[in-house]
Amino acid sequence: MLELKSVRAGYGSFQALYDVSLEVREGEAVGVIGPNGAGKTTLMRVVSGLIRPTSGSIVMDGIDLAATPPHRIVELGVAHVPESRRLFARMTVEDNLKMGGFVPAARPKFRRQLDAVYELFPRLRERRRQLAGSMSGGEQQMCAIGRALMSEPKLLLLDEPSAGLAPVLVEQVFELVRRIRAGGLTVLIVEQNVQQVLRVVDRAYLLKTGRIHAAGKAAELLASDSIRQAYLGV
Amino acid sequence: MLSLGLNLVFGVIDVVWICYAELIMLGMYGMYFLYTVYHQPIWLAAAGCILGVGILGVMLHVLVIAPLLGAAPINQLLATGGVLFFLQSAATVLFGIEFKNLGLRLPVLTVAGMFVSYSRLLAFAAALIGMVLVYLLLTRTYTGTAIRAIAQDRRIMPLMGVNSRRIYLITSGLGGALAGLAACLLVLQYDVHPFVGLSFGPITFLICVLGSLGNFAGGFVAAFVFAEIISVGGLYLDLEWGYVFAFAFFIVMMFVRPEGLMARRS
Numbered sequence: 001m002l003e004l005k006s007v008r009a010g011y012g013s014f015q016a017l018y019d020v021s022l023e024v025r026e027g028e029a030v031g032v033i034g035p036n037g038a039g040k041t042t043l044m045r046v047v048s049g050l051i052r053p054t055s056g057s058i059v060m061d062g063i064d065l066a067a068t069p070p071h072r073i074v075e076l077g078v079a080h081v082p083e084s085r086r087l088f089a090r091m092t093v094e095d096n097l098k099m100g101g102f103v104p105a106a107r108p109k110f111r112r113q114l115d116a117v118y119e120l121f122p123r124l125r126e127r128r129r130q131l132a133g134s135m136s137g138g139e140q141q142m143c144a145i146g147r148a149l150m151s152e153p154k155l156l157l158l159d160e161p162s163a164g165l166a167p168v169l170v171e172q173v174f175e176l177v178r179r180i181r182a183g184g185l186t187v188l189i190v191e192q193n194v195q196q197v198l199r200v201v202d203r204a205y206l207l208k209t210g211r212i213h214a215a216g217k218a219a220e221l222l223a224s225d226s227i228r229q230a231y232l233g234v
Numbered sequence: 235m236l237s238l239g240l241n242l243v244f245g246v247i248d249v250v251w252i253c254y255a256e257l258i259m260l261g262m263y264g265m266y267f268l269y270t271v272y273h274q275p276i277w278l279a280a281a282g283c284i285l286g287v288g289i290l291g292v293m294l295h296v297l298v299i300a301p302l303l304g305a306a307p308i309n310q311l312l313a314t315g316g317v318l319f320f321l322q323s324a325a326t327v328l329f330g331i332e333f334k335n336l337g338l339r340l341p342v343l344t345v346a347g348m349f350v351s352y353s354r355l356l357a358f359a360a361a362l363i364g365m366v367l368v369y370l371l372l373t374r375t376y377t378g379t380a381i382r383a384i385a386q387d388r389r390i391m392p393l394m395g396v397n398s399r400r401i402y403l404i405t406s407g408l409g410g411a412l413a414g415l416a417a418c419l420l421v422l423q424y425d426v427h428p429f430v431g432l433s434f435g436p437i438t439f440l441i442c443v444l445g446s447l448g449n450f451a452g453g454f455v456a457a458f459v460f461a462e463i464i465s466v467g468g469l470y471l472d473l474e475w476g477y478v479f480a481f482a483f484f485i486v487m488m489f490v491r492p493e494g495l496m497a498r499r500s
Contacts, residue, residue, distance in 0.1 A: 048393055050390075050392060069397075070392030071392045071396055071397045074393065074395035086387055088383045088386045089386065091386065099383050099394045102380060102394045102396055103394075151395065
């Protein structure tokens with residue numbers, strides 16, 4: 001479904017990704033794990049078009065995303081839940097969700113999608129008239145994921161969904177990811193919470209200082225010594 | 235009214251159009267030429283004026299603002315300030331410095347012993363309708379929601395599938411059109427000359443700052459408060475004293491609430 005081949009990208013003269021290649025197949029959940037500053041967020045941004053790669057290719061269902069204007073990438077079925085959520089804090093929950101369904105294809109389905117999101121997150125229905133910024137961190141994360149789902153995506157990019165949340169909520173967020181997966185959506189998730197994310201995804205890549213260091217089935221990575229030593233510190 | 239348009243542009247694009255009042259001046263000249271010189275019906279002149287100034291707003295954005303979006307705020311201020319002098323001088327050369335007016339006197343109504351000028355009533359009604367329309371646009375449509383969203387976080391707009399450039403153009407056009415509407419109303423009451431912008435430009439800005447720049451509701455309240463102070467002050471003393479009080483109020487407020495009347499966390 002999504003394939004990155006030797007992607008290089010960065011900010012100005014700083015290069016964040018060196019020849020990153022990875023693949024996400026339809027219906028799969030794939031994790032990218034790695035320490036702070038490994039380039040995980042850059043990887044997400046390069047897929048959704050917020051940053052353009054300096055070389056390499058990013059192909060989604062046969063279409064080159066690197067050559068697609070960023071605001072058209074959503075229309076191809078890619079929805080990105082950005083790091084630290086980035087909700088429109090001074091707008092209501094429902095207005096935030098409306099922005100998620102901005103693309104022309106999603107507008108006629110607005111009501112149906114809204115109901116589907118409220119069914120997934122009943123809390124959001126209760127708070128739909130509330131300003132997004134006034135909600136708790138966990139609720140905001142629900143809203144951010146709901147906003148991404150409004151465009152009825154094929155591929156969902158989750159950037160550090162558990163960051164900044166209390167441990168109880170972290171557990172809830174991963175439970176949510178499981179439920180979203182059960183709906184058949186393909187998910188690419190970037191996380192620092194290695195133990196937990198490896199229990200949710202099928203496969204994972206280890207990204208370190210902009211390079212892929214290891215890849216494999218989630219269960220294998222969880223058991224492997226190199227990951228434990230390099231990353232978990234146990 | 236003026237503040238509404240300026241607020242819209244500032245809030246969304248984050249650039250202050252110093253020359254906003256000069257767009258209105260051009261709109262007033264537009265009305266004068268269409269109605270008085272070319273004898274178009276007044277409603278057609280008004281429509282043309284709103285449309286024309288709207289297009290000017292888009293042009294201002296494309297030619298002056300867009301290339302400077304990434305530049306330091308001071309450069310943007312200087313650039314729009316430059317447009318101000320350019321428009322003033324151009325108007326002086328093209329139209330001369332005489333005062334012009336529509337030569338149209340609207341009747342004065344007497345309601346329960348009060349004299350209400352027809353033109354002021356019209357201005358009030360049109361401003362109200364304009365505000366309601368803008369409010370509906372901002373809250374009910376996808377484009378309007380995007381205009382509010384882009385004012386809060388412009389960098390993630392591509393993730394929503396929004397083409398930011400298009401939203402900026404629409405907003406500039408809307409800001410311009412509001413200036414055009416304001417011009418239609420002002421020309422009913424005041425004469426036009428190349429420096430007419432100076433007589434209400436500063437007040438527009440004060441109202442915007444008072445109501446917190448970029449905050450629509452604050453703009454309404456601030457405009458109302460300002461108008462009240464000026465007219466109540468003018469009632470007991472002279473009209474000029476009304477302005478003195480209003481500006482004194484502004485200065486005091488800047489000390490008390492530097493963020494504006496309806497401040498919010500930034």
